[in-house]
Amino acid sequence: MLHVGLLGAGRIGTVHAQAITSHPGSQLTAVSDVMSEAAQKLAAEHGATARPSAEIIADPLIDAVLIATSTDTHSDLIEAAIAAGKAVLCEKPVDLSLARARACQKAVAGSGHPVMIGFNRRFDPSFGALKAALDAGDIGRAELLSITSFDPAPPPVSYVKVSGGLFRDMMIHDFDMANFIMGDAPETVMAVGSSIVDPAIGAAGDVDTAVVTLTYADGRIAVIKNSRRAVYGYDQRVELLGSEGLLQAQNVPENTLVKSTTAGVTGAKPTYFFLERYMPAYRAEWAAFVAAVTDGTPVPVTLDDGVAALAMAEAATLSRQSGAAVRLADVM
Amino acid sequence: MLHVGLLGAGRIGTVHAQAITSHPGSQLTAVSDVMSEAAQKLAAEHGATARPSAEIIADPLIDAVLIATSTDTHSDLIEAAIAAGKAVLCEKPVDLSLARARACQKAVAGSGHPVMIGFNRRFDPSFGALKAALDAGDIGRAELLSITSFDPAPPPVSYVKVSGGLFRDMMIHDFDMANFIMGDAPETVMAVGSSIVDPAIGAAGDVDTAVVTLTYADGRIAVIKNSRRAVYGYDQRVELLGSEGLLQAQNVPENTLVKSTTAGVTGAKPTYFFLERYMPAYRAEWAAFVAAVTDGTPVPVTLDDGVAALAMAEAATLSRQSGAAVRLADVM
Amino acid sequence: MLHVGLLGAGRIGTVHAQAITSHPGSQLTAVSDVMSEAAQKLAAEHGATARPSAEIIADPLIDAVLIATSTDTHSDLIEAAIAAGKAVLCEKPVDLSLARARACQKAVAGSGHPVMIGFNRRFDPSFGALKAALDAGDIGRAELLSITSFDPAPPPVSYVKVSGGLFRDMMIHDFDMANFIMGDAPETVMAVGSSIVDPAIGAAGDVDTAVVTLTYADGRIAVIKNSRRAVYGYDQRVELLGSEGLLQAQNVPENTLVKSTTAGVTGAKPTYFFLERYMPAYRAEWAAFVAAVTDGTPVPVTLDDGVAALAMAEAATLSRQSGAAVRLADVM
Amino acid sequence: MLHVGLLGAGRIGTVHAQAITSHPGSQLTAVSDVMSEAAQKLAAEHGATARPSAEIIADPLIDAVLIATSTDTHSDLIEAAIAAGKAVLCEKPVDLSLARARACQKAVAGSGHPVMIGFNRRFDPSFGALKAALDAGDIGRAELLSITSFDPAPPPVSYVKVSGGLFRDMMIHDFDMANFIMGDAPETVMAVGSSIVDPAIGAAGDVDTAVVTLTYADGRIAVIKNSRRAVYGYDQRVELLGSEGLLQAQNVPENTLVKSTTAGVTGAKPTYFFLERYMPAYRAEWAAFVAAVTDGTPVPVTLDDGVAALAMAEAATLSRQSGAAVRLADVM
Structure with a gap:
């Protein structure tokens, strides 16, 4: 069972929460959002708890984080989550700045922890x-x-x-x-x-x-x-x-x-x-991420794909x- | 929250179990089957308990039963469940015998408890x-x-x-x-x-x-x-x-x-x-049943429809x- | 070159006239109609002459007749044309009376002259x-x-x-x-x-x-x-x-x-x-008739088909x- | 009745010949081709005569010419035909040289004789x-x-x-x-x-x-x-x-x-x-040309369109x- 922290409880975060919950191999454990009410509401619907994102990333009981926050926070959160040893699925785009995205790419290279970019199509x-x-x-x-x-x-x-x-x-x-x-x-x-x-x-x-x-x-x-x-x-x-x-x-x-x-x-x-x-694509995307993380195989959409x-x-x-x-x- | 007992854990029972669980207004509480292993397996997957059908029908904490057993048991189970005050969704056909189906129709007429027939299409x-x-x-x-x-x-x-x-x-x-x-x-x-x-x-x-x-x-x-x-x-x-x-x-x-x-x-x-x-039709059928039972409105497919x-x-x-x-x- | 007499200059006769004229192997020679004006008009458009149907059937220079008259005349005209040694393409139905159609079938049986029924579809x-x-x-x-x-x-x-x-x-x-x-x-x-x-x-x-x-x-x-x-x-x-x-x-x-x-x-x-x-089907039908008559092969839709x-x-x-x-x- | 000379008896010329012949308001009178056999064959099929293109253009009994020759002759033939007072339908493109096409455009401007370009689509x-x-x-x-x-x-x-x-x-x-x-x-x-x-x-x-x-x-x-x-x-x-x-x-x-x-x-x-x-488009194109020439209205596809x-x-x-x-x- 993959324990998942969801960063971002907006429209797309809500979609992902459903995919996480309905997958037999994953469980939504924690939700964060800059709007704490939104995090609490979504967490309650899925039997999870609302917590700050830093705390979620630091929690050793959480295996993976799904980043669905605003684009300008993606690179920082990817780097922090990888540093904390999480598997990461991050919404597109990696960043609005190609330079920042490439810096992120360099920062996490060789970490051995999977980073997948959410090109759902x-x-x-x-x-x-x-x-x-x-x-x-x-x-x-x-x-x-x-x-x-x-x-x-x-x-x-x-x-x-x-x-x-x-x-x-x-x-x-x-x-x-x-x-x-x-x-x-x-x-x-x-x-x-x-x-x-x-x-x-x-x-x-x-x-x-x-x-x-x-x-x-x-x-x-x-x-x-x-x-x-x-x-x-x-x-x-x-x-x-x-x-x-x-x-x-x-x-x-x-x-x-x-x-x-x-x-x-x-x-x-x-x-x-x-x-x-x-x-259906969001569900299949999540299933592919879970499978890759669980099997230790490469994720099907990489950070390199996001930068490209x-x-x-x-x-x-x-x-x-x-x-x-x-x-x-x-x-x- | 509608507490539901599922009678029959075969192929179509499994389909209905999913619809019951994924509906926010209903919960699968108990499962029966003549093959007790099948009942136990399906119950376990949905956090329900496997029990004999008579016990399920008699349980006052169960609001509704979904009948997905073999056809020759439909009429008896409908009558028993209605007598016990349950709302009923029964798979088609009501019976292979028109006479038996009409007797069932007569037996439950005027009970005030809803009986819906599963014409999913x-x-x-x-x-x-x-x-x-x-x-x-x-x-x-x-x-x-x-x-x-x-x-x-x-x-x-x-x-x-x-x-x-x-x-x-x-x-x-x-x-x-x-x-x-x-x-x-x-x-x-x-x-x-x-x-x-x-x-x-x-x-x-x-x-x-x-x-x-x-x-x-x-x-x-x-x-x-x-x-x-x-x-x-x-x-x-x-x-x-x-x-x-x-x-x-x-x-x-x-x-x-x-x-x-x-x-x-x-x-x-x-x-x-x-x-x-x-x-999608099975899910919509279940949602229509839950809505009718909850609102006290007539079910959209009646026992009369089944007999016709x-x-x-x-x-x-x-x-x-x-x-x-x-x-x-x-x-x- | 097949010389063709067209019996009937109504709506469907006009369609057939076009098919006859545009086929490189056939030529519209004569047109008849109970409305002589209609026959003259259609004949003029195709460089043919308007003549009574009996005369057309009797003309040894005409190889084939296309019967597009009212249904009650079909059997008589088929019999007359076959007796005169013509190849015949007759519009459907053979007759409204099954008995009359079967009599016609008998009358022309063994003549050796092709009779095709116009099931254009x-x-x-x-x-x-x-x-x-x-x-x-x-x-x-x-x-x-x-x-x-x-x-x-x-x-x-x-x-x-x-x-x-x-x-x-x-x-x-x-x-x-x-x-x-x-x-x-x-x-x-x-x-x-x-x-x-x-x-x-x-x-x-x-x-x-x-x-x-x-x-x-x-x-x-x-x-x-x-x-x-x-x-x-x-x-x-x-x-x-x-x-x-x-x-x-x-x-x-x-x-x-x-x-x-x-x-x-x-x-x-x-x-x-x-x-x-x-x-397109009318043109292909005519081409099939011309081919069968020219090659001496059986027509693709027979009088038997019409009777059936x-x-x-x-x-x-x-x-x-x-x-x-x-x-x-x-x-x- | 528009009397038409066809210049070019190749594949596309053959298509145009059919359209000219099957139109009730036009008649194919003469055909030219650098391969005189091709011209004779096509002319014979349509009851026309094979003649050199210069002679066709010079013939006062011919009202319109359809130019379906090789592209490098288009501009010259358009100019000659317009000088001779013909209506012209010319296959695309006007020329391979934009400069030559523009010269042609200038040469025939104000002639009052219609030039249509064969953009059949x-x-x-x-x-x-x-x-x-x-x-x-x-x-x-x-x-x-x-x-x-x-x-x-x-x-x-x-x-x-x-x-x-x-x-x-x-x-x-x-x-x-x-x-x-x-x-x-x-x-x-x-x-x-x-x-x-x-x-x-x-x-x-x-x-x-x-x-x-x-x-x-x-x-x-x-x-x-x-x-x-x-x-x-x-x-x-x-x-x-x-x-x-x-x-x-x-x-x-x-x-x-x-x-x-x-x-x-x-x-x-x-x-x-x-x-x-x-x-069907070639037939409709020809019908549009005949209508414009007959009515004295502008052709629907102009030489300017060809140059553009x-x-x-x-x-x-x-x-x-x-x-x-x-x-x-x-x-x-």
């Missing part, structure tokens, strides 16, 4: 099936990857201002998805972006619509499309052209009802947002400013 | 969305209903022999689905059936492939197709033509991956069998033998 | 692909066939009155489709039907909604659903369960546009009616009246 | 429905356009060498599609490309896989993906995200058969190549070489 059944089909040779060699990733509605501008920008906050998931599928980092990153959904986002210095093209040393190409608004729901699709075929992981509809009337043939919308779409995605976000940010391709090696 | 999100769309007037008035219901593989012949036959064992779900959607019992039942999947099923006196046509007093028609074998998985679809359109509740695929190669464009198979397809479906199975059995339509009134 | 690319997949063993042995066949809107009651009834006029196509796919005539026919779309159709003695179940000597079953009204368009689907899989020939949408909004995910309706859906479908319509009519299964042998 | 029913839905406001304001355009198999390297490169030869269709849908030229063009399908294409100085991103002055973005090889068939899709929804024009399958087996649920492949997919697409190909070629965005204004 790798555990989505359809994306997983796509990766498995590619690895099984179903479409030959990968050539051209397309990732469509649209949120249903833009976040408040107050959030945008502290988010690190669309590339670090939102597209970072897609950078990791590209790395997951392609099995390799790209050579160059080319980005365009604009604020067409909400001018206030542009006024805050960010974009809400963006396209990034990645090129690989062997000629493969990937393209990622992001929008902060798809009114019909969370649009999360991956499509991969290979030498012997095409793989497409489609959206998951809310149900399978189809209605045919004089107005056309209408099916259900995609599931509305990440909680609906990715709940962040470097791509950095390169995309620079490329959008310059209008030219940025070599990933130049930001690493 | 009413709680499937897609079938529920179909019913809601019909009720909302999306396709006008219902005219022609089609239900496709194929199992992935036939059961062992030993099971077939004690099952009461395809109409009572398998199509009974579809009879209830017809009643749920049409909101009314049919006037006549016409059935054909054959043993084409497995001659051993025919030798055992049953059919493995059947089509039943229902006619309603107002001219509506329904047709139900059953097969014991669809090698591609559990095929569960409902289609309703109305005066202003068509509704189709389609299968749920295992994932959303689509592969295009020289061999064609291939998607995932339907989920394999009822556990995979209907797990059984009468249709009886009529279908007779019609298949005679080759003529059977009036439902003549078997009720 | 056999030439639909999707239905053809279904049949080919079955014949190729893709789903093992056929077990349960379902045919859905809904018109977009009911015909005028004046037409219904002279149509011979839904079974002879509309479902006859589906009876032939069942024979085409199953490769065999059924043993029994069971029919239900009602007038729920338009009471005036019921007042005229016909039904507008019907379900017919066919059973085969070897245990196979087929079910056919007809409605005179599907407001979303012409609904023409065939579905076949076999021992190793399922085949479904779906509708053909007007285009492939899909629109996702807050209201759902909407695609185009099916093509509106038979001209839109089956134009008519006998099933007769049996369905009787079954609906009696409420019991009718053995096809008893009407043949 | 604008006349595809599904792409047309997408444009119509956008114009009808169905998804609000356009924001992010994606065009997927894959050929089934790469052309011979001998063709690649004279093709002008993927951007001018293949993606030019997609540049025009972007202009058609967005209703405006982009501000910048960013291109990446590689030779991953066939190294011989790379050795010939071209790419076989490419992604181009277009940005618009108002913040809209478009992305175009091209590959010379999609083994499953011609992959031609357009997807447009707007402020109130998403439009997707999908592929057209060869038929609607779906097969479900233990291997999955398999539908037909997309139609194999442009002749299969776009035959060519300029985008030029900019893409430059961007791929430099790795930076190219302003379209800088190549115009």
Whole structure:
């Protein structure tokens, strides 16, 4: 039985708490949050106790911590938890600062304690099936990857201002998805972006619509499309052209009802947002972490993966400013 | 908090145990089974105790019992549990004997204690969305209903022999689905059936492939197709033509991956069998039962519903033998 | 070059005229119609001449006649054309009277001149692909066939009155489709039907909604659903369960546009009616006729096929009246 | 009746000949080709005469010429035909040289004789429905356009060498599609490309896989993906995200058969190549040209459109070489 401390009792912490509790091999022992009421409420729901994060990290009875706090605390908490000998699952991104993330990477290197980054989409059944089909040779060699990733509605501008920008906050998931599928980092990153959904986002210095093209040393190409608004729901699709075929992981509809009337043939919308779409993925992610920690095998998404995605976000940010391709090696 | 005794720790009992435990308003307190080891194992997994069913029914601290035992015990257990003042959720069918089911119906009438029959498919999100769309007037008035219901593989012949036959064992779900959607019992039942999947099923006196046509007093028609074998998985679809359109509740695929190669464009198979397809429905069914018991409102699927479906199975059995339509009134 | 006389210049005659003209191996030479203006207009459009049908049949320069006149003239015209040594393609049904059709069958038997019946749906690319997949063993042995066949809107009651009834006029196509796919005539026919779309159709003695179940000597079953009204368009689907899989020939949408909004995910309706859906089938039908006549090989849809479908319509009519299964042998 | 001379009797000329002949308002009068046998054969099939192109252009009885010759002759033939007072429909691209195309544009400006460029995809029913839905406001304001355009198999390297490169030869269709849908030229063009399908294409100085991103002055973005090889068939899709929804024009399958087996649920492949997919579009294109010429209204695809697409190909070629965005204004 893995005894787990959860740092952060916000929306995503609540999701993780459910995954921890419902897994037969793990138990939620302690919860912390800067809002002590939130920590107490979530702890009570799961038979855990609310405690300060420093105390949780110091507790020798706790085996693992799940970091779901605000991004600016991730690196510090990873370092502290690893120093205390815990296994760590940390939400993405590692940090908004690539330099700080790389310092963290160095600080924990060789500790022997597992650090996994919470790129939950790798555990989505359809994306997983796509990766498995590619690895099984179903479409030959990968050539051209397309990732469509649209949120249903833009976040408040107050959030945008502290988010690190669309590339670090939102597209970072897609950078990791590209790395997951392609099995390799790209050579160059080319980005365009604009604020067409909400001018206030542009006024805050960010974009809400963006396209990034990645090129690989062997000629493969990937393209990622992001929008902060798809009114019909969370649009999360991956499509991969290979030498012997095409793989497409489609959206998951809310149900399978189809209605045919004089107005056309209408099916259900995609599931509305990440909680609906990715709940099975969050559970599978946690199960993979528990399995790796328990078996002493490497975690499936490493701190290096987290740093790699962040470097791509950095390169995309620079490329959008310059209008030219940025070599990933130049930001690493 | 509803304290629940589970009678029957087999495959379907295990499913219900999960639903009971994961519901915040109910708690699995006791489990019985004729195989005491099975009861002990399931009880242990859920922090409950294994006890004989009579003791569970007699325990005043238990509020509700879920009957998931073999069919021939359903009526007796319903009567005993109601006599003891419990709320009851009983698996389908009420009984293999229509006469016994009607006696049970009479015995518990007016008790004031809720009896719900486990027609789980009413709680499937897609079938529920179909019913809601019909009720909302999306396709006008219902005219022609089609239900496709194929199992992935036939059961062992030993099971077939004690099952009461395809109409009572398998199509009974579809009879209830017809009643749920049409909101009314049919006037006549016409059935054909054959043993084409497995001659051993025919030798055992049953059919493995059947089509039943229902006619309603107002001219509506329904047709139900059953097969014991669809090698591609559990095929569960409902289609309703109305005066202003068509509704189709389609299968749920295992994932959303689509592969295009020289061999064609291939998607995932339907989920394999009822556990995979209907797990959300079992949870929603239990939630509906808890809500009704807690609120004192009528349960959404009554003992009368169970008897009505059984009468249709009886009529279908007779019609298949005679080759003529059977009036439902003549078997009720 | 096959010189063709077209008897009948109505809606379906016009369709056939286009198929004849656009085929490189046939030429429309003469057109007849009881409305001489219609014959002249259609003849002019195709560089043919308008002439009385008797004259066309007698003309030794004409190789083949296509009979697209009213149903009550079909048998007489088939007999006359065969007597004159023509190859014949005659629209369905052979006759409304099974007795008359069988007399015609006898009259032309052994003539050596080809008679083909215009069951155009056999030439639909999707239905053809279904049949080919079955014949190729893709789903093992056929077990349960379902045919859905809904018109977009009911015909005028004046037409219904002279149509011979839904079974002879509309479902006859589906009876032939069942024979085409199953490769065999059924043993029994069971029919239900009602007038729920338009009471005036019921007042005229016909039904507008019907379900017919066919059973085969070897245990196979087929079910056919007809409605005179599907407001979303012409609904023409065939579905076949076999021992190793399922085949479904779906509708053909007007285009492939899909629109996702807050209201759902909407695609185009099916093509509106038979001209839109089956134009490719009419061309393929004509090409098959020309090929058979030119090569001296048997036509792909025989007069026997026409009589067989008519006998099933007769049996369905009787079954609906009696409420019991009718053995096809008893009407043949 | 429009009398038409067809210049070029190759594969695409043959397609146009059919469209001309089957249109009730036009007649194929003369055909030319550098291979005189090809011209004679095609002319004979359509009751036309084979003549040299200069003679066709000079013939006062000919109203319109359709130019389907090799690309390097397009500009000269357009100029000659316009000088002779003909209406012109010319295959894409106008020229491989933007400078030559612009000279041609200047030469025929103000002639008053219509010149239409053969961007046939604008006349595809599904792409047309997408444009119509956008114009009808169905998804609000356009924001992010994606065009997927894959050929089934790469052309011979001998063709690649004279093709002008993927951007001018293949993606030019997609540049025009972007202009058609967005209703405006982009501000910048960013291109990446590689030779991953066939190294011989790379050795010939071209790419076989490419992604181009277009940005618009108002913040809209478009992305175009091209590959010379999609083994499953011609992959031609357009997807447009707007402020109130998403439009997707999908592929057209060869038929609607779906097969479900233990291997999955398999539908037909997309139609194999442009002749299969776009035959209806070629007919609609010709009908639009005839209508515009007959009515004296502007043609729906102008020489300016042809030059605009060519300029985008030029900019893409430059961007791929430099790795930076190219302003379209800088190549115009």
